[in-house]
Amino acid sequence: MEIKLECVQGEVRDGYYVQPMMKRIWAVQLDMLKEIDRICRRHHVNYYGWFGTLLGAVRHHGFIPWDDDLDLAMLREDYERFRYYMKTELPEGWELLEREPTMISVFNTRTACLDQQFLDKFHGCPFKTGVDIFCLDPIPQDKAEEQIQLNLFWAAYSLCLNWDLPEEDERWKDMDKWEYLKEIEKISGHHFDRENPIREQLYFLGDRIAAMYWDLEYDEVTNMAWRYNHPYYRIPKSCFSKAIEAPFEDTVIPILGAYDQICRLTYGDDYMTPKKEYKHDYLKKQIDHLRKCLKAKGMALPEAFDIKFEE
Numbered sequence: 001m002e003i004k005l006e007c008v009q010g011e012v013r014d015g016y017y018v019q020p021m022m023k024r025i026w027a028v029q030l031d032m033l034k035e036i037d038r039i040c041r042r043h044h045v046n047y048y049g050w051f052g053t054l055l056g057a058v059r060h061h062g063f064i065p066w067d068d069d070l071d072l073a074m075l076r077e078d079y080e081r082f083r084y085y086m087k088t089e090l091p092e093g094w095e096l097l098e099r100e101p102t103m104i105s106v107f108n109t110r111t112a113c114l115d116q117q118f119l120d121k122f123h124g125c126p127f128k129t130g131v132d133i134f135c136l137d138p139i140p141q142d143k144a145e146e147q148i149q150l151n152l153f154w155a156a157y158s159l160c161l162n163w164d165l166p167e168e169d170e171r172w173k174d175m176d177k178w179e180y181l182k183e184i185e186k187i188s189g190h191h192f193d194r195e196n197p198i199r200e201q202l203y204f205l206g207d208r209i210a211a212m213y214w215d216l217e218y219d220e221v222t223n224m225a226w227r228y229n230h231p232y233y234r235i236p237k238s239c240f241s242k243a244i245e246a247p248f249e250d251t252v253i254p255i256l257g258a259y260d261q262i263c264r265l266t267y268g269d270d271y272m273t274p275k276k277e278y279k280h281d282y283l284k285k286q287i288d289h290l291r292k293c294l295k296a297k298g299m300a301l302p303e304a305f306d307i308k309f310e311e
Contacts, residue, residue, distance in 0.1 A: 082133065149209060
């Protein structure tokens with residue numbers, strides 16, 4: 001199998017070696033960011049660098065050297081408009097995937113591809129590569145309503161995440177998922193159609209629960225899925241009063257002027273001190289899958305497509 005690839009050099013950043021294939025993945029994500037930015041500007045949709053992308057912009061003026069994804073966030077109104085426009089304006093071959101309540105992802109393909117035309121278009125990267133967009137929803141001002149919303153969301157969210165696990169999985173040992181589904185129906189008043197995919201319906205319900213207060217007065221916002229494991233995650237509305245553009249690799253990305261407050265909330269007061277955290281599970285799965293597919297055809301995975309993962 002002969003494949004021609006442009007030359008991409010690995011480099012050391014902050015004492016960490018960024019491998020050539022990771023540089024290719026970054027290049028694809030930057031292209032996707034620029035396309036998302038074009039659509040957002042055309043429709044006056046506001047977005048911000050978030051999570052590791054915000055930290056990378058502030059601390060590294062680009063990707064965190066050991067990071068492999070690109071994260072954005074939007075307030076609920078912008079998120080809904082973005083989701084609407086992307087469904088009709090996605091470039092050919094791209095895919096909008098609703099992965100879990102309050103989060104969507106934009107991917108450049110459905111699956112890994114070794115077609116030379118595809119590789120030429122995406123900097124020699126054969127892998128499914130994407131950008132994650134997180135929704136920020138208002139937190140109700142009434143404490144009792146806040147707790148009710150949290151309980152409802154967490155019930156739908158946890159079942160949504162685990163629904164497709166086999167019934168012999170240990171996470172079901174103390175619970176019957178169909179009985180749990182009935183309890184959610186009783187509490188929420190929402191009826192699930194047993195003849196259609198349940199997980200998609202749980203996604204829809206969880207997302208609607210998170211959006212319950214989007215058109216009312218509020219003082220704070222949160223990402224409900226992130227708050228599932230981070231109850232302190234409450235961002236003051238005042239943080240969104242000003243946005244700035246921060247250098248990010250070969251472009252710029254909008255971030256909130258209150259980035260210091262948000263980074264401290266998310267990563268702690270020492271967020272400017274790098275800590276190596278490896279998050280390459282989804283990439284490793286793609287590489288292993290591609291290796292197996294090629295092996296079945298009597299071929300080896302080209303070295304240029306491999307990534308060596310540190311333990």
